[in-house]
Amino acid sequence: MYASLLVLPTVVAVPVAKPWAHSFSISTLRVRVLTPTLWFGLALGQDECQFSDLVLVPDGIAPALPECKHEAMTTGVPAVQVQQLKKSYGSAMAVDDISFEIHDGETFALLGPNGAGKSTTIEILEGYRDRSGGNVTVLGVDPQRGGLDWKAQLGIVLQSSGESGNVTVLEQLTHFAGYYPNPRKVSDVIEAVGLAEKAKMRISRLSGGQRRRVDVALGIIGRPRLLFLDEPTTGFDPAARRQFWGLINGLKTEGTTILLTTHYLDEAATLADRAGVIVGGKLVDIGTIDEIGGAAARVPLVRWQRDGVEHAQRTSEPAALAARLYAQAGGEVAGLEITRPSLEDIYLDLVGNPAGTVAAAETP
Amino acid sequence: MNTLTLGAARISYELRLYFRAGDSVFFTFLFPIVMLSIFAVAFSTSGNIGAAPDGSGGISFAAFYVPGMVAAGMLLSGVQNLGVDIAGEKGDGTLKRLGGTPLPVFSYFMGKIGMVLVSSVLQVALLLLVARFAFNVTLPGEPGKWLTFGWVFLFGVITSCVLGIALSALPRTGKSATAVVIPIVLLLQFISGVYLNFAQLPGWLQNVASIFPLKWMAQGMRSVFLPESFEAIEPGGAWDLGLVALFMGLWLVVGLMLCRLTFRWIRKDG
Secondary structure (H helix, E strand, O other), X not given: OHHHHHHHHHHHHHHHHHHHHHHOOHHHHHHHHOOOHHHHOOOOOOOOOOOOXXXXXXXXXXXXXXXXXXXXXXXXXXXXXXXXXXXXXOOEEEEEEXXXXXXXXXXXXXXXXXXXXXXXXXXXXXXOOOXXXXXXXXXXXXXXXXXXXXHOOEEEEOOOOOOOOOOEHHHHHHHHHOOOOOOOOHHHHHHHOOOHHHOOOEHHHOOHHHHHHHHHHHHHOOOOOEEEEEOXXXXXXXXXXXXXXXXXXXXXXXXXXXXXXXXXXXXXHHHOOEEEEEEOOEEEEEEEOOOOOOHHHHOOEEEEEEOOEEEEEEOOOHHHHHHHHHHHHOOOOXXXXXXXXXXXXXXXXXOOOOOOHHHHOEOO | OOHHHHHHHHHXXXXXXHHHOHXXXXXXXXXXXXXXXXXXXXXXXXXXXXXXXXXXXXXXHHHHHHHHHHHHHXXXXXXXXXXXXXXXXXXXXXXXXXXXXOOOHHHHHHHHHHHHXXXXXXXXXXXXXXXXXXXXXXXXXXXXXXXXXXXXXXXXXXXXXXXXXXXXXXXXXXXXXXXXXXXXXXXXXXXOOOOOOHHHOOHHHHHHHXXXXXXXXXXXXXXXXXXXXXXXXXXXXXXXXXXXXXXXXHHHHHHHHHHHHHOOOOXXXX
C-alpha cells in the first residue's frame, strides 16, 4: 500500500520538475525574465506609409506597389549582416563560418541541397534559433534580442506546417492583420495571392498549394520591411508560380528586402538580384545571378551526334564550332544544340552533383 | 493595438476554433455532462445517499455527482484542454508562426484563458440545466451559496488554465500530448472525489489527493451543492473554504512560475 503512495507524488513530480530541468538555464533566464517586452508588448512605431495597398495591374498577374517606399532605406546599413555565423548541434556543424550581407531593397536567394544549412541560417536570422558563434544583425537588431517592434517589421514564410486550419482564409488574414501596426488591406492580399474565390473557405479544405499561398499571404499582411521566404512555392502549379513571381516583383518595387530559399533555380534566376550557395554548412559561392559560378561555368555547350554517338563540347566560340561541324558533315548536323548553362547547371556544378550536364561534358 | 485589445481578439478567435473542433467539444465540453448522465442513470434505482435508516431524506446519486462533475469540468477545461491544445499547437507549427509575429505572449495566454472561461461557463450552465431538468436535482437557492460557487469556479478555472499551460511544456511532441495529459487528469479525478465518494477513500489517499487542486475544487463545489448534513463527513469535518482558497492560490502561483519559466514559442534546440 505504501508503495503506491510513493508512485503518486511522481505524477506531480514529472510535470513540475521536468520543464524546470530542461529550461532553467542562464540563457533561459536572460531570455524569459529579462525580456518582458515579448510577453506584454511594446508601443509599436507607426509606419509613415498609409496608402499603397496591393493593386493588381490589368493583366491580373503582377501586383503593382509603387507608391510607398519603406522608411529608413537610406541609412546605408545592410538589412541583414551575417559575419562568421556558426551553428553546431553537438559536434555536427550545421552552419560553418558563413558571412554575407543583404542590402536594403535587395532580393537575395540562398541556394543549396537539402540539409545544407539554409533553413538553419534563415531561422537564426528570424530569431527562432540561437547561433553558436559569429555576429548577426537583422534590420540593425541582433535576432536573439529582437522585441515585438522588431518582429512587426518582418514577414516570415516558414517551410510548410501542418496547422489544423479550422478558420477561413479571410478570418485568418483579418486576425493576423490585427497584430501589425500598419497592415495591408486583407482583400487586396487575398486577391494578390490568387485566393479571392477561396476567401470564405476553411484553410483545412484547401489544397497544398493553396495553403502555401495562405502562408505567403500571412507573411506579407503586415507590410514587412524584410520578408523571409523559405521554399515559398513548394506545391504551386506553374500558373500559381508565375503569379507568385509577379507578386514578389511588386513587393520588390515597393522596396521590400527579401531573403529567399528555393529549390527552383529558374525562380531564383527570375527573382533574385544576388544568390549565395551553401553546401555542407559552408558558403561556396556568392554573387549576382549573372556572376555566380564564375565566367568559366558560363561557357556555352555545343552538343551533336555523329554515327549515333553523342558528343558535347564547351567553347566560347560555339558558332565557329557549329560551322566546322557543318563543313565536316557536309550538311545539317544531327542533334545539334547550343546552350548556355542555366543557373541550374551552374548550381549543380557548384554543389558537385554528378547530374550536372556541364561537368559531365568533355572540354576542348 | 495594445496587448489587451489583441488578447480580446485572440479570445474570439480561440472560441471560434474551439467550437469548430468536434473532438475537443465532445471530450472536454460535453464530457462532464455525459458522465453525470451515465452516473445518474446507472444509479437511478439505488436509494438516496445519506438517507436516514428509514429511507427518508438524503439526496439522489445525480445530486451527489453534481459537485464532482462541476469540478471535473473546471479541471478538464483548463488542464486537459489547454495542455493538449497548446502542445498540439507547438507540434503543428501554430506557435512557431505566432512567434514570428508581434503578438505578445500575454495576449496569447489571455486568448486561451478567456476561451476556457467562456466555454466552461457555458459548460457548467448546461450541466446544471441537465441536472435540474433531466435528473430533477434541487439546486441551492441561497445567494451566499452562489457567491461561493462564483469565486470557487472562477479561481479554479483560472488555476486550471495556468496549470494546463505549464503542463503543455511536458509532451515532447503534439501527438504524445494526450498520452501525457490524460492519465494525469484521470488519476486526479479518481482520487479527488469526482467519481468516487471522497469520504470513503482511505485516509492516506485523501492526504495525497489534498496536495492537488482538484480535491479542493470538488470540496468547494460540495459546499455549494450538497446539503449541510454532508459537511460532517468531510475529512476535516467542515467545508474549509479557507483551505480551498489557499490551495488553489498556491497552485496558481506555482503554475504561473512554471509558465513564465517554461513557455516558449518553439522548442529551441540550444
